[in-house]
Amino acid sequence: MTKETIQLPLLPLRGLLVFPSMVIHLDVGRDKSIAALEQAMMGDQTIFLVAQRKVSMDEPEPQDIYSIGTMAVVKQMLKLPNGTMRVLVEGLHRGEIIRYTEDSGDAFQVEIEKREDIHGDSNEEEALMRSLLGLFEQYVSVSRKVNKETYATVADIDEPSRLADLITSHLSLKIKEKQELLETQNVIARLKYLIKLITNEKKVLDLEKKIGQRVKTSMEKTQKEYYLREQMKAIQKELGEKDGKTGEVGQLKDKITNSDMPDNIMEVALKELDRYEKVPQSSAESSVIRNYLEWLIALPWTQQSEDTIEINKAEDILNTDHYGLDKVKERILEYLAVQKLTNSIKGPILCLVGPPGVGKTSLAKSIARSINRNFVRISLGGVRDEAEIRGHRRTYIGAMPGRIIQGMKKAKTTNPVFLLDEIDKMSNDFRGDPSSAMLEVLDPEQNSNFSDHFIEETYDLSNVLFVATANYVNNIPGPLLDRMELISIAGYTEVEKLHIAKEHLLPKQLRENGLKKSTLQMRDEALLKLIRRYTREAGVRNLERQLATICRKAARIIISEEKKRVIITEKSLEELLGKPIYRYGLREQEDQVGTATGLAYTAAGGDILSIEVSHYPGKGKLTLTGKLGDVMQESAQAAFSYIRSRATELKIAPDFYEKYDIHIHVPEGATPKDGPSAGITMATALVSALTGRAVKKEVGMTGEITLRGRVLPIGGLKEKSLSAHRAGITTIIIPAENEKDIEDIPESVRNELTFIKVSHLDEVLKYALVEEKNESK
Template identity: 75%
Template sequence: MIVQNGSTGGVQIMAKDTITQLPLLPLRGLIVYPSMVLHLDVGRDKSVKALEQSMVEDNRIFLASQKEINVDEPAKEDIYRMGTIANVKQMLKLPNGTIRVLVEGLERAELLQFKDEEEDYFLVDVEEIDETHGDKVEEEALMRTLLDYFEQYIKASKKTSKETLSSVSDIDEPGRLADIVASHLSLKMKDKQKILEITNVKERLDHLIEIINNEKEVLHLEKKIGQRVKKSMERTQKEYYLREQMKAIQKELGDKDGKTGEVAQLREKIEEANMPERIEKVAFKELDRYERIPNNSAESSVIRNYIEWLIALPWTEETEDILDIKRAEKTLNDDHYGLDKVKERILEYLAVQQLTESIKGPILCLVGPPGVGKTSLAQSIAKSIDRKFVRASLGGVRDEAEIRGHRRTYVGAMPGRIIQGMRKAETINPVFLLDEIDKMSNDFRGDPSSAMLEVLDPEQNSTFSDHFIEENYDLSNVMFIATANTLQTVPGPLLDRMEVISIAGYTEIEKLHIAKEHLLPKQIKDHGLTKGKFQVREEALLKLIRMYTREAGVRNLERTLASICRKGAKMIVSGEKKRVVVTEKMLEEMLGKPRFRYGQAEVENQVGAATGLAYTTAGGDTLSIEVSIYPGKGKLTLTGKLGDVMKESAQAAFSYIRSRAEELNIDPEFHDKSDIHIHVPEGATPKDGPSAGITMATALVSALTGRAVRKEVGMTGEITLRGRVLPIGGLKEKSLSAHRAGLKTILIPAENEKDLENIPESVRKDLNFIKVDHLDEVLKHALLEEPEDESK
């Protein structure tokens, strides 16, 4: 068989063309080159059987390496094809059951095929491979270079003895020299196998020279690294020695552990704080400064305070959100009645978070009157997603440093309220309540609302900068919730960064549910009562809400319930009663005469009096508007403590009626012959708003035509000079007040049809809502056809 190997001047060498059948011994993590003599420990069953077979025949065996060391039972494909035919010179059985073998590599051979008929060991056909040579002079030069490089390698590595070099130097065969040098190098298995597979001697020498050259460079780098590590260790040992000396000196001076022990504690805390790398560097740098500064220096306490703040802040700790929408919905419903829009927004946030797992924390602003549950709702949100809750009150804050912190150069410097809140939260993803954000103001010390812009901007707050901390702090995982009573005092840029959710206040029905399900059980428990001993009837609760409390929220309602609980407790303790059931009649005995009254429908149809619907901070109410006509010169008088908007509505209604006098069957000269007085009762209460226009116009037309206004009709809507009816707000609250007052028909602007779905079903069933676009339609539904008989 002719083999063409390498490119050594086109030399062609004949292989021995001998195919031999030999047992195979797979080697793990080891390669045997020709001319090598070494010991092997053999323990696998197949390998032992292969050895025994070789000893029976001519002591020859084929040694080939496994591709993967971890394979215990190698298959055919797990073994390299190029290996070495070896002579088994000696076998020794060890006490642990393994066999120690002395083998001598003879020559390279290639595995041609496996003989499948044998099962106890691998029997293979191998072909002996001869080396190919090139120019002898060139090979001699390569041998010398290889020996020179090998000598340098031995000196650098110090893992190979000098005796090895002297024994290798005596070899005069280039192929054998290459194999022996390769066996003494610390190479990977793949690289050793590659050397075995190179049959061209010149190429093998070239390859080894290149490998040793690379190894020399690696060893040189290792030496450099070792020197650096040694210097570092020497410096550390020196510092340790000096610190020990310092401790001894401090102990002799009676200072016990002194600052050294304190520094060691701080160093340990910094290492345990899981800070980002850049923050940790700053902390250690400040700690080194602290260690050098005397205790009596003013700067010493400033640096220590700064380091303690860096340690106390959460940098990576976070709580895992419970993204269970049903659980969150149940929690929100258990804690609060109503507030559907707010709950829906929170559940939407949770749904998106569950799908993406990467959404930034939303910034919500809950706006509404006091006592409607803004703060407690924020607490429920935190509870529903299992996050920590922290609150910062911004009422009265007028210094920018309250938000951003003070510079450390000032005496008594502290971080701002945001960083203080994060320290209390102890996690990077709390629910952070910014309470009373509309109560912030500014003065010569800066504008805190401008500092809040960075806090509440999702694109910027990942690098929030506090003047005290001086390093960027990530607020992007925080869920900020702001509360405000009004948006009028919140700056526009700040408002633009928040999602505003309005909480208008609770209706009577909602207050009744809240009182029954939340407030009353809580007060009964707080006052040591039980449901068996103390009860409040539903009609009594309703009367208490209507006649004794008038507010948008439920704070005053809760206080009043606490009052009747105290009185009930006194009755039980004094022995006056064993069980107290509060009825409508008992309310006056316990709380005195009712403090408030609410509007009720007229008993009869009235001329010159129309019922309007008003929206107040305490909910909705009915508003009676009266018009009186008497001889005069067209003077229009408005009374009842009306605001500018209501006065303008009256003027607009008056002007419209003058322009349409003939069509409305009104004397066109009425304004020259009569004075008109428009009055809204309860003059001590300020009244304003844009929804009384059609009510005033209806009352005016009724008074001028003598046609009575239907007693069961209430109305709301603004009027233009052309008689168009414009939409209004607060339809839900107004409708509830109409239902409470006993009205049957409500005239509303046609554009408010979309708001009808917000009105409770029980109210919609009892009321007839008529949608109107023009005042003519209002008059058609509100006035009787014929004037009232004046003789009645």
């Protein structure tokens, strides 16, 4: 016999379950649900209520809905202003979905089969009912969600199935547990399962009450924050957990007390730790405080590396790592000697100035190795933000200490060798001037109390040996330059480059390319040709690249041609690297009229500058080309004015500026040129062009000129002399006041050059121009 089925509209419920005999208000807003209500109202007002499996699903399909629910009657229906429907429903009895029929409009239509309760022994049911009522009474006494009037209502029910359903509707159970009670047809089984659930709920409520009382007895303050923290501790204790924030605070406290920070810093750290303990874990401030504490713990406050001051050993290390650079080595050894005598000295601030590739950075590493100190390097190239040096304030998201404090953390000691690389490349913008922030770092009188915005407490930098590097002194602000001791590292001579290549660069490249001295040999004449014809630089960086190229090509020859040894000669060098890139010796091959050779100082070392002058009929217009800067243009104007004022003495037509246009040009026009040392060169070229007297090909000159013809001193004489020597110039005209700088020039170069010291332009012309008697030839 088939059971009778009923066809009803389906209303899926989210996070809610209706039991038989239960009267409840429902707010319905989904289109399908509203359509189901409308269909029910058109019929006998009966609707089938059933829970959906996932609360988050807006448009559930049949497989997303439980099969057993409650047939209910709609008592009232009210449309709310927001478009939703508020209905009052009363549960009738359980039902099971047999099948889904075709949709009628927008709502589900289902065939329902009633589910009747299955009763067992009446005495057992009575006993279970009493037990359930007793437990429910205890539950009501400790629960804040169910009032005593509810218990009075439930106590009057004598029907076991209805009693179980009504009590279930008042319990804070999961939907899955309520659904299981709804699906249980056997009344005795339903009562037993409900007794089990209510027993567990009562245990949880008892535990909450126990925790609350424990917290209450330990409280001395009444603030809500304190209460919540104590409650959290009690919960962790009850659960046997030790890995909460309390354990973390304990670990941080141990690290702080065991660190080497001074007492005043430790006091600040413990105060911040106390704040950290009070702040909720989820708060953004919690991570800020923890980050701050970790930085305080990680910084070295008193830990130092012990200097092994052995002058002879340090000198050997410096000589092994670097060829030449005698002035720098001498200064380091002086520092070590003073430190050994005094046992206490403030770290000096050395600034190594020189073109790229001369070994400034590697020299700083050698200094650290020679005195057994840790080495740390930061690059200042392109730094525009003051916060990069002083750090960000902790109130900002993502705040960090400045690069100085970050470097000290990496160093792990308070007395490292700290390299400030490319200090001349710092700039400034709207975010501040980092060079001004560096003033405190590099002042021996102030850096013992360096203040970082992030750390806030003063940090002692007086034991740090600061070494700065720069390519060009003029780019360093004056106040910052005043705090540093300048040590100039000029370019290397050919002899020095030869030694460096043989003793350092070539062995290094042999190792890196899997070669040995026995498999690749390079003759001295080949190395010299490589230096002269394939590189042109103050340092040795390009020379190392060329040596690396030779080693790679040699490795290929050894593998492909199965040779045991490759010997590089002058001839084979050209086969490996191609035609020479540069012409050795750039001086003029003949005495030229209107062309003079000047000497310039650039960021890449010294260079020679050829200045050409031509004149032609015109109205006295002066044209300057060659991408000259303001200083060089002013030098040309000054030279032109001086020649006009001395035209008669120089045997130049007094009205030359009315009859001729003059064009001054410096070749390589795409390269920007500027500097205050081309005055006498321009004046000499002008006089040569206007008088027809040639300039001696072997003469180079440097010096600035005044309107009265005085020759002013210049800088960078060593670099300029090296460039002149490379170009094949044998005589250099220099200002008389630069005589003291001749001693800085390497002896091997100094012996091959003739220096003429002048104080007036007349002397320059006397030595630079060819004699008039020779001019007729």
